[in-house]
Amino acid sequence: MEPLDWNKHYDLANLPKFDMTLCWNCKAPATKVCSGCKETRYCTSECQKAHWKKHKAHCKMFGQMHMMGELPKIMKKNEPKYKGPSMGRCSGCNVRFTPNYPPNDKCPECGYTACESCVVHEVRGTCHCTNHNFGRTYCIMEPRWYHKNGKTGEPYIGDRHPEDPLHEYTPDMYEPVERQCNNCKKITKVFKKEYWNPQRFNTSWF
Template sequence: MDNCIVCGRYAEARCSACRGVRYCGSQCQKQDWKSHKSDCKSFQVATLNVVGAGGNVQEKPVPTHCTGCKLKFGSEIGKRDELCPDCGYAACADCACHNRRGTCYCENSNFGHKYCGRVPEWYHCSSRTGRVYRGDNHPDPYDAELHAVPAAQWEAAPRTCGNCWQTKLCLKRGYQCKYWMCQ
């Protein structure tokens, strides 16, 4: 959605404070300021900067606003659908199912659900980058016997896969490429 919120024309400029609204020019921005300024202050509160690991300034999600689209929760329209217990990312129903905005900041999970560890196949690659899908691995028992996987390379107990929701015994991280072709 790259259109001006006032006139609907293509807009590259954003509100410099909240970066959540687009305008085609200063005239439309001035025209919209009366209605936008109350929301803009809320956006500034919702995106307080904190120093993260490594000394980088990172955006701290606040659970009162959607981290994806900055919608304030509490109204009929703005209801929180997802909240990550690890990184604090909060998402409304629209953003929770949107590919770009519905993923929290965690590297190995999404809203507390660990990523799937299926055996990487040729069709598990990203259509954008062409890279093979990587993750934990819960192979078919027949395949594991076929490759004679030692017991020390398996996790201690079965766990629920965050993608397919089956409880499976998984290989430890780093051992999947030893037995299955990974690029």
């Protein structure tokens, strides 16, 4: 394997290509990786020791190259938790709030803030949380198609035990034994999975 001359300037896009599945010493299938650079591979500790004289000059540079590739992941991991859209405007329609037109609701978890019009809108009134909307858990609501994360579109697919005083649900809709809801953790009878689908309910109620 031809050693790289690190005194020269290299275009990273045109660096020599290596088979990263093979041992850099004997070309056998590699199962170990150098702990210094996280790039070079070896089949055994013996091969790693035998190759060290050649690899020593490259180890630090390969380590720097590895860090360059890992940096975006590290930055992403250390990003502050999403706090919602900018303050002072409705997250749904972007209208500016004023003393005469203040926010109507704000999610305590994701920070989504909605005006009066957007709160009642079936799409713009959905915050950026998957298991609840503005802190109100979806599990206590009858299934609706818009019970989802308003940012990613990920639907809520957890347990349901609606608490609707205007509607009575028949016993056959529930699992026979009480258990802990996988969303709110309340011990209660929950809907059978076939009743998680919003299409099972009268569309005039949507």
